[in-house]
Amino acid sequence: xxxxxxxxxxxxxxxxxxxxxxxxxxxxxxxxxxxxxxxxxxxxxxxxxxxxxxxxxxxxxxxxxxxxxxxxxxxxxxxxxxxxxxxxxxxxxxxxxxxxxxxxxxxxxxxxxxxxxxxxxxxxxxxxxxxxxxxxxxxxxxxxxxxxxxxxxxxxxxxxxxxxxxxxxxxxxxxxxxxxxxxxxxxxxxxxxxxxxxxxxxxxxxxxxxxxxxxxxxxxxxxxxxxxxxxxxxxxxxxxxxxxxxxxxxxxxxxxxxxxxxxxxxxxxxxxxxxxxxxxxxxxxxxxxxxxxxxxxxxxxxxxxxxxxxxxxxxxxxxxxxxxxxxxxxx
Amino acid sequence: xxxxxxxxxxxxxxxxxxxxxxxxxxxxxxxxxxxxxxxxxxxxxxxxxxxxxxxxxxxxxxxxxxxxxxxxxxxxxxxxxxxxxxxxxxxxxxxxxxxxxxxxxxxxxxxxxxxxxxxxxxxxxxxx
Numbered sequence: 001x002x003x004x005x006x007x008x009x010x011x012x013x014x015x016x017x018x019x020x021x022x023x024x025x026x027x028x029x030x031x032x033x034x035x036x037x038x039x040x041x042x043x044x045x046x047x048x049x050x051x052x053x054x055x056x057x058x059x060x061x062x063x064x065x066x067x068x069x070x071x072x073x074x075x076x077x078x079x080x081x082x083x084x085x086x087x088x089x090x091x092x093x094x095x096x097x098x099x100x101x102x103x104x105x106x107x108x109x110x111x112x113x114x115x116x117x118x119x120x121x122x123x124x125x126x127x128x129x130x131x132x133x134x135x136x137x138x139x140x141x142x143x144x145x146x147x148x149x150x151x152x153x154x155x156x157x158x159x160x161x162x163x164x165x166x167x168x169x170x171x172x173x174x175x176x177x178x179x180x181x182x183x184x185x186x187x188x189x190x191x192x193x194x195x196x197x198x199x200x201x202x203x204x205x206x207x208x209x210x211x212x213x214x215x216x217x218x219x220x221x222x223x224x225x226x227x228x229x230x231x232x233x234x235x236x237x238x239x240x241x242x243x244x245x246x247x248x249x250x251x252x253x254x255x256x257x258x259x260x261x262x263x264x265x266x267x268x269x270x271x272x273x274x275x276x277x278x279x280x281x282x283x284x285x286x287x288x289x290x291x292x293x294x295x296x297x298x299x300x301x302x303x304x305x306x307x308x309x310x311x312x313x314x315x316x317x318x319x320x321x322x323x324x325x326x327x328x329x330x331x
Numbered sequence: 332x333x334x335x336x337x338x339x340x341x342x343x344x345x346x347x348x349x350x351x352x353x354x355x356x357x358x359x360x361x362x363x364x365x366x367x368x369x370x371x372x373x374x375x376x377x378x379x380x381x382x383x384x385x386x387x388x389x390x391x392x393x394x395x396x397x398x399x400x401x402x403x404x405x406x407x408x409x410x411x412x413x414x415x416x417x418x419x420x421x422x423x424x425x426x427x428x429x430x431x432x433x434x435x436x437x438x439x440x441x442x443x444x445x446x447x448x449x450x451x452x453x454x455x456x457x458x459x
Contacts, residue, residue, distance in 0.1 A: 001364060001368040001419060001422075003422050004368070004419060004422050019375075019379070022379050023379065026382040026383060027382060034389065036389055036390070036391050038391060039391075064389075070386055073389055076386070076389075077389065083389075288392065
């Protein structure tokens with residue numbers, strides 16, 4: 001081996017520096033992140049309702065989010081307008097890959113539950129036999145600083161500084177949670193049981209704030225439903241609007257032909273359609289997948305890039321607007 | 332047809348004779364050193380293009396074609412590995428410089444490349 005190396009010593013010395021440089025360019029992490037176009041997920045594959053055929057027209061859009069990217073990726077992607085490169089946020093810098101995955105799964109679960117509740121409520125206005133009962137049960141921890149090892153993503157906060165969730169609305173309870181010092185009573189799911197623990201939180205200097213999701217527990221629902229999509233690795237809350245519309249249309253049996261409907265937007269319990277990340281990449285994904293209709297949150301409309309999209313763009317602020325649009329168009 | 336089978340048999344007969352000849356003239360110590368050396372050199376050679384391809388997986392629309400290129404690259408690795416293996420073996424054992432190592436080198440490379448091809452097809456068909 002040494003003899004072999006000696007034989008090519010000059011060549012090796014010449015090559016070693018560019019080699020190390022290229023290796024660095026290909027593996028070193030930058031502090032940048034990228035959002036890339038992804039694909040569509042049929043809502044009928046992730047949510048099922050007993051006794052009802054879920055329509056296959058509605059599709060949520062997922063995009064890929066990578067961080068940190070390498071210098072090589074940063075150079076290659078800089079010329080690609082379908083990608084969005086941006087500096088990593090403080091939260092991204094603080095999170096592990098496991099945290100990121102757990103966040104995606106948690107926000108998806110909350111999105112599914114919100115979609116079921118809103119769709120059942122809207123459908124029950126037309127079909128009184130559709131019933132849903134639920135109650136508020138505090139907050140889920142969506143983001144916590146990595147140093148708080150005793151707190152896990154997905155933990156349920158049921159009491160803050162001795163104030164129990166049952167005495168507050170979600171908006172009031174989240175105000176209590178968004179403070180710099182707090183003592184949280186945590187309910188954690190461990191297998192089939194729950195364990196309770198108290199965690200004291202003190203916000204660090206320049207540390208990102210904690211982030212929470214509401215925990216609405218569905219007590220009874222008729223017809224019954226299931227979430228087979230919880231087994232998928234695709235996560236995130238941005239499919240809320242499309243999931244709600246798909247469930248609603250399936251429940252009221254609205255005939256919308258064979259149109260491929262997609263779009264994006266989170267859903268809250270007031271029916272407000274919220275902002276999402278990667279709107280440009282989602283629009284490109286819809287183009288690649290030949291969508292016919294694209295629902296977009298009103299607040300994103302001014303941000304859409306200059307591109308030729310072949311689908312009809314529907315701007316909405318609330319789920320009620322989207323339902324009204326569907327009824328006017330297809331009824 | 333018979334002529335072809337005869338050719339294949341003759342080829343493998345020659346291959347096994349050459350392998351035996353090389354085995355007789357080499358020692359385990361230097362074979363291990365050649366294997367480790369060839370592994371190191373071939374992995375260093377393949378590392379940069381493999382990393383470049385892995386970086387390109389960010390183009391999600393092209394993941395399938397990039398995966399195929401990656402399989403081809405891994406198949407190519409077997410040729411690089413055996414090239415350096417016999418190169419180093421000849422360095423350690425000058426007595427085998429006179430032996431035609433091209434046949435064992437290419438035959439073994441092709442076997443390993445076919446193995447990676449089958450493995451690649453199985454993995455790609457599961458993933459995509």
